[in-house]
Amino acid sequence: MKKIFVTLCLVTFLSNSTFAQKIRVGFNGGLTYSGFRGNPQIKSLDAGFDFLAGITFEYQLKDKLSLVTGINYERKSASEKLYTEIIENPEDPGFAGDVKICLRNQFITVPVYVKYDFGTNDSFYLNGGAFISYILKSELSNDYDDTKLDQTDALKSIDFGLVFGLGKTFKLKNSNEITLEIRENLGLANITKNSNDGDIRTNSINLICGYSFDFK
Numbered sequence: 001m002k003k004i005f006v007t008l009c010l011v012t013f014l015s016n017s018t019f020a021q022k023i024r025v026g027f028n029g030g031l032t033y034s035g036f037r038g039n040p041q042i043k044s045l046d047a048g049f050d051f052l053a054g055i056t057f058e059y060q061l062k063d064k065l066s067l068v069t070g071i072n073y074e075r076k077s078a079s080e081k082l083y084t085e086i087i088e089n090p091e092d093p094g095f096a097g098d099v100k101i102c103l104r105n106q107f108i109t110v111p112v113y114v115k116y117d118f119g120t121n122d123s124f125y126l127n128g129g130a131f132i133s134y135i136l137k138s139e140l141s142n143d144y145d146d147t148k149l150d151q152t153d154a155l156k157s158i159d160f161g162l163v164f165g166l167g168k169t170f171k172l173k174n175s176n177e178i179t180l181e182i183r184e185n186l187g188l189a190n191i192t193k194n195s196n197d198g199d200i201r202t203n204s205i206n207l208i209c210g211y212s213f214d215f216k
Contacts, residue, residue: 024058024177026070026212033205034076036103038190039198045078045103052109052206064117068127069110076204077104100143103151105202107133111163125167131185133159154193159202161187167208179210 035047054072061067079102113129135158138151167181187202 022060023215024056024060024212025215026056026058026177026179026210027054028056028070028072028179028208028210029053030206030208032074032076033207035078035203036200037187037203038192038200042198042200045080048077048079048102050075050077050104052208054109056210056212058115058212061114064122066115066117067112068115068129069112072107072109072111074107074109074133074204075104076107076202077102079103102141102143103138104141105138105155106136107159108136109133113163113165117169121171123169123171125165125169125179127163127165127167127183129163131161131163135159135191155191155200156189156193159187159189159191161185161189161202175214177212179208179212181208181210182206183208 030052032050032052033047034050036042036045052072052074054070054074056068056070059067079100081098081100109131110133111129111131113127115125115127117123117125135152135155138155139148140151141148163183163185165181165183167179170178170180172178183206185202185204185206190199190201192198192200
């Protein structure tokens with residue numbers, strides 16, 4: 001799976017030179033609202049906000065239809081508040097109350113999807129396809145003593161799934177464009193290595209703002 005991920009990254013970067021005459025290059029960033037599906041423990045975490053940022057390449061297949069890929073740095077976070085009666089700590093031996101724990105996963109993600117333009121002046125679009133992600137780091141922390149536990153070794157390196165999106169294009173001068181998109185990322189892979197813990201699968205909704213231009 002790691003070889004497949006590296007290959008997709010290379011294809012993403014090389015495509016802009018191979019099909020330069022039909023390529024749009026863009027930069028995007030936005031919010032992620034992420035949760036996890038699977039075993040009862042992971043499902044108890046509340047979905048949380050984080051961010052993504054990256055670059056995109058859009059290859060025009062025909063009128064209204066294009067193929068889009070890119071590379072994003074993406075963080076997916078979820079949290080839970082736990083009530084603890086007593087936490088043994090020499091500096092605060094009598095503490096009682098809520099403690100917030102947070103699971104934050106960092107990914108490099110490569111989406112590949114088809115985009116279809118429609119509406120007045122083709123200013124709206126739908127897209128659908130797949131993504132593959134390589135996990136950089138997984139960390140569990142709390143807001144009481146700032147303890148951070150590295151969970152990366154407990155997870156598989158690769159996540160993959162489906163993407164679906166709906167967006168709006170705002171055309172600027174010189175063929176430049178600004179886009180605003182809502183995208184669903186449905187993880188299909190079980191990312192935990194420990195089968196005794198039950199499945200863990202990712203899920204996130206992105207609000208993405210992008211800027212793109214013709215690459216010639």
